[in-house]
Amino acid sequence: MAAIVALLCTLFVFSVSSPGDALSLDYYDKTCPQAESTITNVVKKAMTNDNTVPAALLRMHFHDCFIRGCDGSVLLKSVGNNQAEKDGPPNISLHAFYVIDNAKKAIESVCPGVVSCADILALAARDAVALSGGPTWEVPKGRKDGRVSKASETRQLPAPTFNISQLQQSFSQRGLSMADLVALSGGHTLGFAHCSSFQNRIHNFSPNSDIDPSMNQAFATSLRIVCPAHNKVKNAGSTMDSSVTTFDNTYYKLLLQGKSLFSSDQALLTTSKTKSLVSKFASSQADFNKAFVKSMIKMSSLAGGQEVRLDCRVVN
Incomplete structure (x- = not known):
């Protein structure tokens, strides 16, 4: 999952969103009531074509939350001289980004500019578990998308060699x-x-x-x-x-x-x-x-992000 990392590197300390920007179960009830069903349908379709999709989405969400909070920064592509998280050594084997892109495209067609990529990823990870025979749960929503993504920060991910x-x-x-x-x-x-x-x-x-x-x-x-x-x-x-x-x-x-x-x-x-x-x-x-x-629920509530991206791969 990741190369050996040194614990001497600076680790970001995250906290659950503050009351002012708290996540809520009914966040999209009025602004985009179709959000969850739309995402579920996209994940379900992807799974019929590729049985590795559930594992990929769950791992992607974990790797997103452990860097700058659950802000969709793992979805951003490298631009110019900046190498993004997805191109960091521990994330090279991440895949199924197209599932999030497809879900975003589907949601943008009915609720433009409303649902964050970070929320889409959190909901897709939940669906991946539930559609694989695991439990389902209500996902608190209202995350914002981050504008910073650095491959160098992926050294902070827990490595498979850790004690x-x-x-x-x-x-x-x-x-x-x-x-x-x-x-x-x-x-x-x-x-x-x-x-x-x-x-x-x-x-x-x-x-x-x-x-x-x-x-x-x-x-x-x-x-x-x-x-x-x-x-x-x-x-x-x-x-x-x-x-x-x-x-x-x-x-x-x-x-x-x-x-x-x-x-x-x-x-x-x-x-x-x-x-x-x-x-x-x-x-x-x-x-x-x-x-x-x-x-x-606890992990996916780690704070992070500032905007609702129109394209999950690039900042607005």
Whole structure:
């Protein structure tokens, strides 16, 4: 998901929108009542043509919120000498931007200049989960789109190589708890990881072990076949769990079996609090769903943005 990052870099501290620009459930009820159904239809159509769309939209929303708040800055294209977030190393593999573009175009045809790209992305991420068999929820709306997007700032994203201390620092800088960390990590139930994201666990792990000893050895061996030490296959990798197109709690079950991909996944088992939550979510889909929804609403309420973009790829 991202390259190794240094925690010495300055991290932005976000807060939930202040009362003056607070998000609300009925934000578009009068100005664009068709907004949510329009977005849902676009996401549904995209999913029929590409089953990787749900994972892509969920990851895109996460990567957006963790930089400057949920302001759609991840959607902006690089212009002139400025390299935008989407071209930063951790975001090179982001895709399905066309889904947001299509939703924006559809909404602009009925409610021009009203619905922000940041809101479209937040709603699309919700739909991606719900249409994959996961929970649905009411998304607070009223986000504004940001005007700044810098590839250099993507170094702030939590990396797949992070240990629990690094993860805790990254999440707490954004007002998110360890419980939020465990719940949001469950989003890994959807998606695919490239070899580079977990290569550190299956080759040259330490002077004493080529493979991370916390990994199920048969699982690690199968990964080494797909991802050899000097892999030259560009898109080689592995699905994040065994039910990759279904939003469920399989991720947690596999994690307890030593069958997770990232160091940051395995890190969830290194403290009693986070391990207890992993076990709870592994044994109850309902508990996971409830916690995931709560943490998604919390994360997607991180403040940011100043305008409603007419084109999600460029500032007004």
